[in-house]
Amino acid sequence: MFALTNKVAIVTGASSGIGRATAKLFAEAGAKVVVAARRQAELDALVAEIEEADGTAIALAGDVRDEAYANALVDLAVDRFGGLDIAFNNAGSVGQMGPVPDMSLKMWHETIDINLTGAFIGAKYQVPALLERGGGSLIFTSSFVGRTAGMPGMAAYAAAKAGLIGLTQVLAAEYGAQGLRVNALLPGGTDTPGATTTTPEARAFVEGLHALKRMAQPDEIARSALYLASDASSFTTGTALFADGGVSINRT
Numbered sequence: 001m002f003a004l005t006n007k008v009a010i011v012t013g014a015s016s017g018i019g020r021a022t023a024k025l026f027a028e029a030g031a032k033v034v035v036a037a038r039r040q041a042e043l044d045a046l047v048a049e050i051e052e053a054d055g056t057a058i059a060l061a062g063d064v065r066d067e068a069y070a071n072a073l074v075d076l077a078v079d080r081f082g083g084l085d086i087a088f089n090n091a092g093s094v095g096q097m098g099p100v101p102d103m104s105l106k107m108w109h110e111t112i113d114i115n116l117t118g119a120f121i122g123a124k125y126q127v128p129a130l131l132e133r134g135g136g137s138l139i140f141t142s143s144f145v146g147r148t149a150g151m152p153g154m155a156a157y158a159a160a161k162a163g164l165i166g167l168t169q170v171l172a173a174e175y176g177a178q179g180l181r182v183n184a185l186l187p188g189g190t191d192t193p194g195a196t197t198t199t200p201e202a203r204a205f206v207e208g209l210h211a212l213k214r215m216a217q218p219d220e221i222a223r224s225a226l227y228l229a230s231d232a233s234s235f236t237t238g239t240a241l242f243a244d245g246g247v248s249i250n251r252t
Helices: 017-028 040-052 067-081 105-132 155-178 200-209 218-229
Strands: 008-012 032-037 056-061 086-089 136-141 180-187 240-243
Touching: 008 017, 008 067, 008 105, 017 032, 017 040, 017 056, 017 086, 017 218, 032 040, 032 067, 040 056, 056 067, 067 105, 086 105, 086 218, 105 136, 105 155, 105 180, 136 155, 136 218, 155 180, 180 218, 218 240
Parallel strands: 008 032, 008 086, 032 056, 086 136, 136 180, 180 240
Antiparallel strands: none
């Protein structure tokens, strides 16, 4: 049910954290994976790791805000592996944090562009390729921030992640009849390299926000991405799927 045998997937933000764990899991499930991020060395190491486990992957480094890069990722999937069945637009950045009056327009645009515009550009090229193969699964990494919680100092990030849910819903409605499923995945706090740089006090605070009183490991979020990518979610589209450890409902 969760197999991705003979499927072809693109995973952005794959050099670390959720994207890296998801690329490895997709490959383990049988997919041929195109891994994307800005850091070539980290992508090369990921490809080597996947290949050592008898998986298939290829890397292309670039910036998700670059339209030519989005096009090149799809072309690579089609040229090397014959098409595209799954696209996981996971790349993102918290960006500048602080009160709105103190935020520069440059930093606002940078956060929106990485999180929202980059996903739009990706989908622009991914959708036609997905439809060529009969539909498939298009996934965006959104967040509970901007959906169920207004976190002070995170206006640009929240706006971008909320926008991804709107994009998800429109694409799901536009292309559902052609077999394309589109969903947003909303992780809670996740133990990624960025998160580990916080102080012990800050980490304890974040953990306490969750009903499970801990942060997720990247592979836990990857398993939810695998569900959305696989036939296990064949009647799931247009959703905002929480994998957030109960942060959205916790009040204790």
